Amino acid sequence: MKRRHFLTLSATGLGTVLVYSLDNKTFSAVAQGQPVRIPLRFLTRTEALVVAAAASRIVPSNDSGPGAHEAGVAVYIDRQLAGPYGRDRYRYTQEPFEDGVAELGYQGKATPRQIYREGLKSLGNFLHLDAAGQDLALTRIQTSFFFAMLRQHTIEGMFCDPIHGGNKNLAGWKLIGFPGPRFSNLDDVDKHFGESFRPKVTTLREMAGHTLHPSEEER
């Protein structure tokens, strides 16, 4: 039987910070925090923690606002990998796989799942490094295809609609002042010139008023 892996998150009362625990016990250093256990769909717990840590170096949480950590980027990535995208359901995967000039795009055989699995190994004992050490480890692989993918997915997980598991508590959209989907900007599109117009942030779920099925959830 497949072992169930969980990523334990705890949403704390202190500015909705989510904290990833490093052991099986819920991280309980922050009081009142309601721990949330999120079942992982593809990554192992350790892999998820490495993804989370690496994403947090790409978009760190700091005085310029929340980052990959608060947005739950690791959850987004886990779901994408578990879904059709992760196994290349929509990519042309007929043989032969050959190398070509860079402009012809990724020509490898490995699926996103395999690329992550291998790529995470190349990061070694990432979780035991301090921030500077983690940055160095990422710098070493920053020209790799895995890194390009991780960076892209980190951005996706930061700014996706929350139905995909990322952009938790709308951390990403609030960070950049993006209001989410809106039926109408008719009265505002040619106004507010030169000043920021930041309507209340809404999600697709709120706008549609019913449950939605993102593509990673195959039915």
Added chain:
Amino acid sequence: MKTLPAVDVVIVGGGWAGLLMAKELGVRTALSVVVLERGGATKTADYADDMDEVDYAIRLHMMQDASKETATLRHNHSERALPLRQFACFQPGTGVGGTGEHWAGVSPRALPDCFEILSSTTKKYGKARLPEDHSMQDWGVTYDEMEPYYAGAEAMMGISGKAGNLRGQRMEGGNIFEGWRSAEYPTPPTKIPYYPHLFREATRSLGYHPHPIPSATISQAYTNPDGVSRPGCTYCGYCERFGCMIGAKAQPSNTLLPVIERHKNVSIRTGAEVRRIVHEKTGQLGQAKGVQYRNAAGEEFFQPAALVFLSSWTLNNTRLLLLSGAGDAYDPATGKGTIGKNLTHQVTFAAAMAFFKQPLNRFMGSGAAGIRVSDLDGDLLDHSTLPFLRGGFFSAESLTSRPIGNFGIVPPSVKATWGAEWKKASVDYYDRTAKIGFSGEHLAYRGNCMDLDPTYRDHCGDPLLRLTLDWHDNERQMAKFMSAKALEMARAMGATEVSPAGELRNYDTRIYQSTHLQGGTIMGASPEQSVVNPFLQHWQFSNLFVLGGSTFPQNPAVNCTLTILALTLRSADAVVNRYLKNPGALA
């Protein structure tokens, strides 16, 4: 293979061109018409909650499934072509409505001299000025002949815009360089968001003639000549790569389908993937007998028909003719043959990025609301002393302003591409960055062409189409010149930092350029030089017509769809008024 009851007309592909022909024949004749569409039915109700960047703009939910069928590409004839394993540089659609369901709606007319590019360029600059390896051609149709059909296509979609040349009279505020038009646009220009507004002010101060982009995302409610009504756009910003939730963007599903559904003589069969045009040939001439297709369950059918229209977009129009041996394949070595010839792709790139101190509120807008500068298009510049021929236009648009696609674009002073410094700049500049786009004409060259790939196959086992495509010196020089102009415009807008376009090197399949890929079954005045005549009728098979950008001999700078629709209307007129009365060659 099962043979089905014969019909009068079979149309291969239910996108913009195919459904427009189906509608015309449905309304104007009593012929039995069957549209075979490989994808599924379109449920416009789905568009009510499609505003999801991940599924639609990144995972390309509405696009062709590359795992089943793609194309291969190489830069030149000595390279080995490899498959486009994921669509990026262009993004064909599937399902009823085709790519027309998720397009942006930018709908300008081509400049009059585009249709006579070879003769007008030769006349003005002499033969010696043409690139040595060009294969440019006139279209065999003139702008004057196209004008009523342009007007018809605009009326069908309710295009919003401002005339710049009304029956020869110059109209300030419109595109004063456009060809004459018989009537004003059906609806007034769209609202102009802040960033295009800045662009308009700045380019005007530089002496250009900015004008609102002609737009199928319409500015107000409109009822077209077929009696189909649509509401005005609400500038939701989830436009290109998405279907419009209210039907304000003209899509086949909200302009043509409602009419088709009223006509019992037209039916649409979905999940029907056409694999061959079945034909009989004696000598050089022949007749199409119908088409062979496969349904979703994998069963093969022969659908006999008296008249066949191919409208499966540029790549499959070309591939199906090659697979079926319906005409002579082009050989770039000898220049003989015509199918696969003159592959072109609009030269589109970010000519300059502009970084501002003030926020731009870019989340508001539509696929086509914006401002364009056409002063350097076509042959408006004197090219005598310039290192390139022809030109293009600049635009400031509101499209693609969604967060995933735009986070991380930072001014050149920021060197980091990840980490704290980059994140801070990315957050700061997220809503203070915009691009000046440039789209230029792509000339046709002998070596840029298509044939069947010797190695890679589709899910049915048929060879994929192989594209041999690269930029040449003309495009590279044009890009360099135009980028410099765009930088001046960006500075005039008050940008605090600007970043130039990189050099145009080799054709890059990793970056979205546009879905304006043309050629392969080109039109023209002679059967030696082209596949179809100026009415889009196959020179060798008088009951086979090819609709779409595959018939463009080369790529005008403008977005192609309005011209595709105008050519389709012209072909429909010729079929209804002449061919049906007297079947045979129309030219």
